[in-house]
Amino acid sequence: MQMMGIVVSRDQAPIVEFRGEGGESITVTLQAGHTLPDDQLIAKAKAMMIQVAQFGMDQTNSAAMSDRLSADEVIQSGMSG
Numbered sequence: 272m273q274m275m276g277i278v279v280s281r282d283q284a285p286i287v288e289f290r291g292e293g294g295e296s297i298t299v300t301l302q303a304g305h306t307l308p309d310d311q312l313i314a315k316a317k318a319m320m321i322q323v324a325q326f327g328m329d330q331t332n333s334a335a336m337s338d339r340l341s342a343d344e345v346i347q348s349g350m351s352g
């Protein structure tokens with residue numbers, strides 16, 4: 272997504288919206304009660320997106336390694352047999 276702008280709103284809870292071209296957007300809602308300045312809310316929202324992007328990656332990488340090892344074992348047993 273090509274970033275076009277960031278909008279911070281403070282209704283019931285702070286919301287940081289990352290807007291992209293073509294109408295795409297990612298919205299992060301922070302816990303109500305945050306009274307941080309906009310730049311700190313944006314930094315917190317970015318950190319949350321990084322955590323979300325990494326969520327489950329260890330399990331995914333482990334499964335991929337397991338699948339790869341299983342395929343390698345099959346290849347090796349075929350070569351030795």
